[in-house]
Amino acid sequence: MGTVSKALSLLTYFDHSRTRIGLSDLTRLSGMNKATVYRLMSELQESGYVEQAGDDRSYRLGPQVLRLAALREAAVPILSVSRRVLRDLSDETGETSHLSLLQGRQLNSLSHAYSPRTATKVMMEDAKVLTFHGTSSGMVVLAYADPDFAEEVLSQPLEARTPETVTDPQEIRAQLAGIRSSGIAVSVGGFEADVHSHAVPVFGPDRKVIGALAVAAPASRMTAEQKQLIPAALRRAGAALTHRIGGSAPANYPQDETA
Amino acid sequence: MGTVSKALSLLTYFDHSRTRIGLSDLTRLSGMNKATVYRLMSELQESGYVEQAGDDRSYRLGPQVLRLAALREAAVPILSVSRRVLRDLSDETGETSHLSLLQGRQLNSLSHAYSPRTATKVMMEDAKVLTFHGTSSGMVVLAYADPDFAEEVLSQPLEARTPETVTDPQEIRAQLAGIRSSGIAVSVGGFEADVHSHAVPVFGPDRKVIGALAVAAPASRMTAEQKQLIPAALRRAGAALTHRIGGSAPANYPQDETA
């Protein structure tokens, strides 16, 4: 692994539950030498990608990342486009919807919308790392991802988030085949207990999966009517988002609606 | 300069007018060796910070930057807080307002708001690099920045964006002193012709300048009344923003309003 990759890998240890990390913690998390981590972080700091908070000397993400994100949005306006799609989707289904994107080898939730209609709802966080197994978004992405990548994911130890999580690679492979033929993934309580979620893939300009659009509802509210409505709304929303970001579905993606 | 800094410096060549850059262009822009640039970009690509667009093989910013930005906002919600402040400021003054932040050694505009009241307005772009000389935001930041940094900026060749741009370091030093005593900077046509702008500093938790809040108006609309109203509104907005992000002004900052 090159120096640059090492430095950037340090940034992956930041997440919502860990917005500030001290030098020693980072060395433990990364397994690298303390001097190495220090030097890398110093360089990242010089460029403004991380900064040291005032009181203790722990690191947090710096302002420079905002500039890059603004430019990325200018070039590829996925987030701003998705916000409209998500809002419509939540209005239509009455449930929480969210978008997750495949970034490198991990799946991150990046944007979400709640429905104003219902008091109880599934809460979401942005910038949260999703597992591939156990989430409908993860499964649908895996189903349409590069087979080598899918196998790589399945070859690693799969943690069970809930008693419902399916962790057997064979069982998962079978489910993936089913998803490929239907074009939509369903998960019941595989990531959070009592959460029932559907997900459809989102494709990029090169016809590869770039992420997933999902609707998550409390299992108790999944009536027969909802089980009809949600998949239909999701398929439409997924196709719309894919289209509006200049993407297109691969030939093997089942298109029951030729929009 | 370390390898990591070199790699990250490549990202600075992306801006609004240049969202995609080819390998050879990047080599020329950076002055580095082509093989070096190639390897660095390959590493950045592996981590998802840049990606290669479909048709030609030019690079553009990748999806990973969105994750970082979302986390940065979660840790330090400058942008979301600023949007409210900017909107209020534009409503109150009837003109375009914007926020710029000091990132590393450069000043970037990052967020803006227009007034709904007037048809003609000064247009703004986010993620645009501002010069220190010639803009009110740049001058006010320089006035409150580390003196060594200010001198470093002034020691470099200063380009004249318009015939009105002041490029004489001595003259600028004199203006900076004036800004320090008044707490506000004014610029007339120094960056864009016929644009009259005011700016106040924004301070971080360590009492250092982190950026500037500015109001930009067509010079033709700068009546005596506006020349009263805008600075007053700006001072209030600046103090509010500094406060709401947990910052505080240094002792030498003129506070005529003890809020």
Added chain:
DNA sequence: CCCGATCGGTTCGCTATATAAACCAATGGT
């Protein structure tokens, strides 16, 4: 009040790593 355990940060000799020049193959314009 001292001791041991942390913390962030630094030093230095060794070596792995990044670098630059030269070289491809593939386009594309003239």
Added chain:
DNA sequence: ACCATTGGTTTATATAGCGAACCGATCGGG
């Protein structure tokens, strides 16, 4: 048919990164 581009690759060389050991400061407990 040519030359000037493009993105990408090779290889000997030297530079930049590496890790073990070492600081001083801080903190909590005995």
